[in-house]
Amino acid sequence: MLEELDAMLSGHFIPYYKVCLGLAAIVSLVFSIVLSHGSVFEGKIAVIDLDGSNYSTELISKVNTSPFIEITEVIRSPVNPITLVSHDRNLGVLYIPKGLEKSLKKGDKTVKLGYFADDSNDAQNAKVMQSLNEIIPESGAELSVGKVAALGLGREATEATLSPMQLKTRTMFNPASSSTISTIIYFVYFFSSLTYGLTSLMIVGRLKTMGMWNTVIERGLLPLLARTVPYALFYTTALTLITAILVLFGQLRFDGNYFVFVPSIFMTGLAFGWLGFLLSWNTHHPGEGASRMIFLVPPGFIMGGSTMAVGIMPIWTFYASHAFPLVWLFRFFRDIGIRGRSFVDMLSTYGIFIIYLTVIAFIVMLFVNRIKNSQVE
Template sequence: MMNKYRQAIFEEFEAMMGGHFIPYHIAAFMMAILTTLIFSLIMTHATVFEGKIAVIDLDATNYSTSLVESLNTSSYVEITEVYHTPLPVDKLLEHDRNIGVLYIPKGLEKAISRSELTFNIGYLADYSNLAQNGQALSNLQKIINEIAAQSSGTKIAISQGLAEDGAKAMLMPMHLVDRDLYNPTMSSTINICSAFIYFFSSILLGLTCLMLVGRLKVTNRWQNVLENDVTVLIARLIPYALIYTTAITLVTSAIVVFGQLRFSGNYFFHLPSIFMTAMAIGMMALIFSWTTNQPGEGGSRMILLVPPGFIMGGALMASGTLPDWVNTVKYCFPLTWEFEIWRDFAYRGIGLSSMIGTYGKFLMYLTVLGGILYILHYRAVQKNALISQSTKLIEKDMNSAS
């Protein structure tokens, strides 16, 4: 049996390097390296720090001008243009010119000086992209609240004979101080870049494995597959899983060494999950492409293999936005498991003892995939035996007739 495993593995290495199948050993490394370089260079942060904002200032007083200048000097907001007459907001937001418009109605300075009513300043946010205004709006609120508190604190201090700090304490008796864990600088390398490394590497692996069944049938090796145990077929995935694991580890170690990625846990404990993910993708690809007869037929089924796990796995979309049933179904896809394990090891630094349960569930998932492959293999063997038996009977009848 060991000779059959060894033969199956070497056959896949020969197919890769023979020039008649996808050269996965080259393509996997190129995909991982290019993905890392491109996304590390073009994406500095995962959020908008210098949000471009236009201002319609109908008050046009010293106080409103001072407010706009204070906003512009902060490190989170960039005031691109200021108008003192009403304008259509769409014109200021078209072509991604700005991400929002700050609207200052007339009477701001008068309302602040009298302190009779709370004065509302409007912010018209462009939410055509849900991510681009979240941080900008939060920063605007903090800055405006601080400026307003300073102005009111000075008035109260003068009227009540208090120290300015005491007046501010009356206005803001409590203040929330937040701390961003795991990704304080909102680096895109930590989440977006790492997510796409796995995504594109998995796409390439999935396409290669989806063509495997068709290639075996075209090259007349399928009969040999049916004659052997299903584990021999699964063993053919090992070369691809090893290359997948090596390529991702290579680029991950590079961006960790150069300070672009924070990896808090032990990478050696994380390493088995990459190999298991590759095997899961390969096994699911064999299941999806079992009925194909040509290598090209399998490629069309990629949409069912990798993208669902990437979308629902929490790499770029918060799992809290998904319904409960989706958060259960998503574990049918390999990348969901990998992204969950990645976040625990890389970001949170969780130890192996706390991950044994997750690894156990992942192994059960692989076992289920193996069971499905066993059923498909068994049915194909039985069908093949029936066809062979029928053929022999027909030949026997023909010989008898002659």
């Protein structure tokens, strides 16, 4: 145990104590900001119940059972709703007017409930307002069924009267909810990228350990960038082989032309390699470079749309996520493989991807030139 602890702290191998703490910090801090626009479960709201009847109590209990709403407090007297949402106590306030139960039983007029939403962060209120818009009309319709049915309209006519329009959903790309399309293929690409990412991050440390670093720098930019080409070719071959097997055996639906998709895999491989150079530039041995894996592959897997809908991210996060190569690969797969987009449709995306690779290569060139200039001086 003491020997392994000494090895961990020596600086010659992967500093696991840094890796584990760094990963936890990134997930808990960075992604809590990045994913701040996600759905909020058990959103806290307060209720001002001026009716105080049995029906209003039942209605509050029904609202509280929603998976997206939690009633934190019920107040029976008029209160300024601003005080109830101050200091982030609640996301909003549901207002139940006096005479609710009486008006519903008489049926002489429509009763309007109010919801005061704290729109300082309206994204958090999305699910709350959606749930309330479902629960409140549904509860009112339950009371009206008997009255409408007594008019002799019949079941269908009654349903049409209570609900003149309905929304039906149809899934476009994965009607069978196949896990191969939605989950497995993303994990295949992710784990293949993990192994390649580790390899690319260890190249710089390996060259320094072998005493070849100065020679590599003297050769210039293109020979350094070319070192990633063999890895990118094998990366492309591996993903193509696995994808072909899944398609041939009927486990994966690939709607587009695979030859339109292949260049994106190779370009992603180049991006992994070149970003690996930048992340491991100041490392002195392979293990030190491998410890920086958390900055290369996992962020792209999390923000690339494999584990969540990219639409819940803030717009700036959506664009910033494209700094990670795996985001590009997932984007090309969804457009070409699932949505069946053609080469013409993907030209603009490929063009932006080429610009992205050019920027990375330019930064690597700046690093190479800086070392060359320091050696001359």
